[in-house]
Amino acid sequence: MAGKRKFELAWIGDKEETDFESIQISAEDLVACQGEIGDFKLICNKENQPEEINVANIIINLPYQEEPVLEKADSLFSDDYDINEDKPVIILQDYPELSAAVISQAGLEKALEIKDNYPDKEVYYLYQAMRFIEDNDRLYERARESEIIFLKFDLGQLKIIEEEIIHYNREDIDLKLNGNILAAPELKPAKETERIARIFNLADGYKEYLQLDNIYLQPTLSGKRGVYLLKGSRGPTALTYFEEELDFTLNEVSKNLAGVTEIDKYDREVDDQKCILCYTCYRVCPHGAIQRDDELNSMKVMDLACQGCNLCLSRCPTNAIQIEDDYLKIEGENEQDPILIICENSAEIAAEKYNSMVGKDPLESYQKIEVPCVSTVERGQIFEILSKYSSDIMILGCVSEACKHLTGHDRCQQVVERIKEDLEKLEIEQDRVHYERLSPRMAADLGAFLADWKEALKQ
Amino acid sequence: MIVGKLKDIKEIKDSLPDDIDSLLIAGCGSCVSVSLAGGEREADSLKELLNLYYQSKGKSVSIETETIKRQCDDEFLDELELPVARNQVVLSIACGVGVQHLAINNPGKIILPGLDTTFYGRTSDIGKWEEMCHGCGKCILDQFAGVCPVARCSKSLLNGPCGGSQDGICEVDDSIDCGWQTIYDRAEELGQLENLLDFESPKDWSTYKDGGVRSHKNPEFFQE
Numbered sequence: 001m002a003g004k005r006k007f008e009l010a011w012i013g014d015k016e017e018t019d020f021e022s023i024q025i026s027a028e029d030l031v032a033c034q035g036e037i038g039d040f041k042l043i044c045n046k047e048n049q050p051e052e053i054n055v056a057n058i059i060i061n062l063p064y065q066e067e068p069v070l071e072k073a074d075s076l077f078s079d080d081y082d083i084n085e086d087k088p089v090i091i092l093q094d095y096p097e098l099s100a101a102v103i104s105q106a107g108l109e110k111a112l113e114i115k116d117n118y119p120d121k122e123v124y125y126l127y128q129a130m131r132f133i134e135d136n137d138r139l140y141e142r143a144r145e146s147e148i149i150f151l152k153f154d155l156g157q158l159k160i161i162e163e164e165i166i167h168y169n170r171e172d173i174d175l176k177l178n179g180n181i182l183a184a185p186e187l188k189p190a191k192e193t194e195r196i197a198r199i200f201n202l203a204d205g206y207k208e209y210l211q212l213d214n215i216y217l218q219p220t221l222s223g224k225r226g227v228y229l230l231k232g233s234r235g236p237t238a239l240t241y242f243e244e245e246l247d248f249t250l251n252e253v254s255k256n257l258a259g260v261t262e263i264d265k266y267d268r269e270v271d272d273q274k275c276i277l278c279y280t281c282y283r284v285c286p287h288g289a290i291q292r293d294d295e296l297n298s299m300k301v302m303d304l305a306c307q308g309c310n311l312c313l314s315r316c317p318t319n320a321i322q323i324e325d326d327y328l329k330i331e332g333e334n335e336q337d338p339i340l341i342i343c344e345n346s347a348e349i350a351a352e353k354y355n356s357m358v359g360k361d362p363l364e365s366y367q368k369i370e371v372p373c374v375s376t377v378e379r380g381q382i383f384e385i386l387s388k389y390s391s392d393i394m395i396l397g398c399v400s401e402a403c404k405h406l407t408g409h410d411r412c413q414q415v416v417e418r419i420k421e422d423l424e425k426l427e428i429e430q431d432r433v434h435y436e437r438l439s440p441r442m443a444a445d446l447g448a449f450l451a452d453w454k455e456a457l458k459q
Numbered sequence: 460m461i462v463g464k465l466k467d468i469k470e471i472k473d474s475l476p477d478d479i480d481s482l483l484i485a486g487c488g489s490c491v492s493v494s495l496a497g498g499e500r501e502a503d504s505l506k507e508l509l510n511l512y513y514q515s516k517g518k519s520v521s522i523e524t525e526t527i528k529r530q531c532d533d534e535f536l537d538e539l540e541l542p543v544a545r546n547q548v549v550l551s552i553a554c555g556v557g558v559q560h561l562a563i564n565n566p567g568k569i570i571l572p573g574l575d576t577t578f579y580g581r582t583s584d585i586g587k588w589e590e591m592c593h594g595c596g597k598c599i600l601d602q603f604a605g606v607c608p609v610a611r612c613s614k615s616l617l618n619g620p621c622g623g624s625q626d627g628i629c630e631v632d633d634s635i636d637c638g639w640q641t642i643y644d645r646a647e648e649l650g651q652l653e654n655l656l657d658f659e660s661p662k663d664w665s666t667y668k669d670g671g672v673r674s675h676k677n678p679e680f681f682q683e
Binding site: 274276278279280283284315316317318319378379380381383384386387422423425426427428429 | 467468469472488489492493495498499500501503504506507508510511512514515526582585
């Protein structure tokens with residue numbers, strides 16, 4: 001290694017000015033990321049030699065890739081645009097799809113700039129929806145006063161003919177506009193996004209940006225502790241709220257620098273004699289908390305990065321990852337009672353809320369297994385319960401966008417489906433296994449739903 | 460690595476004798492563990508499912524599991540000796556090599572396969588594997604920009620794609636990339652397109668299936 005340096009914050013991509021001791025690394029130069037929050041090791045390519053940089057926090061701030069929507073149009077973001085003396089200027093927003101809200105601001109500013117510089121020029125502004133963030137209403141008012149012509153269109157009312165002529169047609173207006181078009185470009189993730197996702201072991205999210213649509217990831221969290229996403233790494237809406245998101249993120253970095261603690265009391269140890277380095281744990285971990293321990297030649301769970309879902313140990317093909325014994329214990333007084341496997345982040349919270357609302361524990365008279373995430377439900381575990389107990393099993397997971405461990409609900413559903421398939425093939429009753437999704441807010445639904453289920457079981 | 464897929468549970472159940480009283484499920488801790496099909500976790504889960512099945516039929520069958528590091532080498536089989544001896548039937552969820560190696564070492568025992576050995580492949584995604592090699596016995600990757608026409612062209616063509624290649628997709632199945640498109644793209648990237656103009660003579664398949672059952676010796680260990 002060429003030398004080690006330690007920073008409070010690393011910017012992957014664009015850098016913003018801050019008081020932190022920070023370093024900027026280009027996405028192209030980044031080769032690997034090891035370690036965890038507080039002590040990441042970024043391996044960079046320095047003239048084809050590895051350079052190791054130690055950082056406590058990471059912000060991935062990649063630019064958007066701007067893709068022109070029309071071949072012959074100029075970009076709304078460009079300062080280098082053509083103005084033809086004889087032809088009008090046409091600002092085109094929301095074509096073919098709605099642009100990010102911040103584009104309204106850029107479009108209005110551009111329209112006013114042109115009108116200020118060329119007062120006699122006809123300026124048309126075509127849009128589907130004007131978004132009034134920040135001072136857009138003032139800009140819009142000024143634009144109207146400057147006699148910029150606003151034409152609102154719906155899908156189907158606008159046709160581009162030969163890349164230069166816009167045919168605008170609605171009930172009362174039929175207009176062919178031939179002019180210099182300044183169009184809002186389509187924003188896409190930066191070219192390096194996929195490689196960066198692999199380096200940080202982040203799941204591809206919406207339209208291949210790096211963030212999944214999940215309430216636990218708002219606004220700039222990546223799923224990997226200490227790694228944050230801004231602008232073109234996060235998604236199209238990030239452009240609109242950049243300042244707020246930047247403030248939030250820098251505040252998080254400050255908090256992290258003051259100290260971070262482990263998520264729970266459990267130690268997750270990898271037995272290096274059993275680990276076969278298959279990387280299954282690494283691949284399934286939704287929080288990028290697993291890495292290879294070169295000294296032991298086995299995988300290891302990073303204690304500060306771990307968010308406690310236990311998906312790694314439920315998927316390890318060799319059962320090499322171990323945790324204390326009290327995990328996954330069935331609690332209950334009566335072995336005849338139906339069995340609930342409940343997610344501590346959804347059904348458990350909903351049950352507590354129900355209890356405080358109604359004064360009755362909806363989970364009473366059930367046998368209960370509380371899990372940090374239903375993705376940890378295993379086939380073998382369900383088959384074992386089915387053969388040991390005569391009662392039915394209900395698994396209560398999370399709704400899709402509210403899974404703290406990002407994909408737990410789907411993984412559990414796949415496991416349950418496979419269990420049912422196998423039971424059907426062996427002509428064993430498959431209706432004893434049930435799966436439902438809840439959000440922590442659905443307290444009343446949980447109470448009613450469990451009461452109905454119990455009634456159905458009695459019958 | 461060797462990739463495997465657990466057999467359909469009905470097929471496994473049907474392969475077990477009707478009068479079975481004890482069963483050993485033998486897992487393998489190497490390749491098929493990596494392909495999430497034949498390791499300790501799968502062995503345990505299969506045991507629980509078969510337990511449930513026999514229980515539902517009112518039959519008493521004792522089932523145990525034992526997973527060893529590799530079923531294809533003698534030295535690891537010691538750990539299986541007693542479990543094999545005390546059970547009537549062995550269901551091995553190793554690859555076809557492991558199942559047979561176990562059978563060679565246990566001549567009087569019924570050794571059944573619980574897994575289908577699918578191919579030599581790579582892990583391309585979580586829980587997804589892709590075929591990369593046929594084990595033809597004579598590697599020609601150097602001539603095809605590092606992409607194997609034998610394994611990755613559905614017809615194993617050596618002199619360019621067939622007419623069924625459409626937009627980079629193979630006519631055999633929409634989910635298969637055309638191997639020749641992949642060869643061409645990589646050769647173009649490496650500046651090796653010229654190499655593809657050479658006429659490739661028919662491949663000598665005697666190192667593959669045409670030469671009969673294959674074996675080879677490392678000369679450092681054997682004298683002629």
